[in-house]
Amino acid sequence: MDNVLVILDGYDSRTREAEPQFRWADGCDAARRMIRSAKVRMVATRASLPDGNWYTLLRDLVNEGSSARFVVCSPTPDEALRQRALACGADFAVCDLR
Secondary structure, three states, X not given: OOOEEEEEOOEEOOXXXXXXXXXXXXXXXXXXXXXXHOOEXXXXXXXXXXXXXXXXXXXXXXXXXXXXXXXXXXXXXXXXXXXHHHHOOOOEEEEOOO
């Protein structure tokens, strides 16, 4: 299941220009490996993950010294989640993806 979208800095060898690379991770562990192995532009994650949650990913991103944007997504309206995510440092929280 695709739970976390990680957008990495990439390079197009044909045009010799920077080009983002989109990678899906199934949970926190897979996303952590991506975060540690490359320059990350943005992370968009479901609020709940099979092996953790959005907060653990955000904390890991901050601990890695990343300046990547962070987005929390929830399929249902949840104002408390939105406020908590923004207060913890998320750049954006979408809480109604119906």
